[in-house]
Amino acid sequence: MITIYHNNRCTKSRQGLALLEESGKDFEVVKYLENTPTESELKNIINLLGIPPIELVRKNEAIWKENYKGKDLNDTEIISAMVKNPKLIERPIVINGDKAVIGRPTEKISDIL
Template sequence: MIKIYHNNRCSKSRCGLEILEESGKEFEVVKYLDNTLNKEELTDIIKLLGISPIDLVRKNEAIWKTNFKNKNLSDAQVITAMVENPKLIERPIIINGNKAVIGRPPELILNII
């Protein structure tokens, strides 16, 4: 089943949700700010995306700028930062089987559904 890791306050995430709704396919909405991801889940998502952990970080968030910017962090430390501060996770993330994409721009979602 398709999953969208969603933040309703984010316009790109809302657009991603709309694309999934219009597709007519079944999907699950994961509100990752309410149901936070653990290290294993986040690591699995990063592997599916085929990116480095730092590429999933929202670097303009105040939390990042205040606590982590310009620090030489390991991948494990970046993952820990996102687990402890889920606002740092880029959104939306859509997973369909063994494929995943960050919906920025939202049209990228069409490539995996």
């Protein structure tokens, strides 16, 4: 099953959702601002993406700049910050089996369909 971690207020996320709809494949939408991933789920997503946790953080968000920027945070602290503040999670994230991408640019999603 394909899963998209989606924020409807984000243009790139809406574009990613449209790409999935056009693909005709079954998928599930997780509105991650409402259904925030647990630390365990986020660790799994990061593992599937094959990136360090800091690369999943939206560093231009005010929450990051005001509370975390410039601090020496370890991976666990970064993941905890994203769980507490899901707005910090980069979007959209699309998972298909054991493959995952951040849909920026949107075309990256096609690579795992």
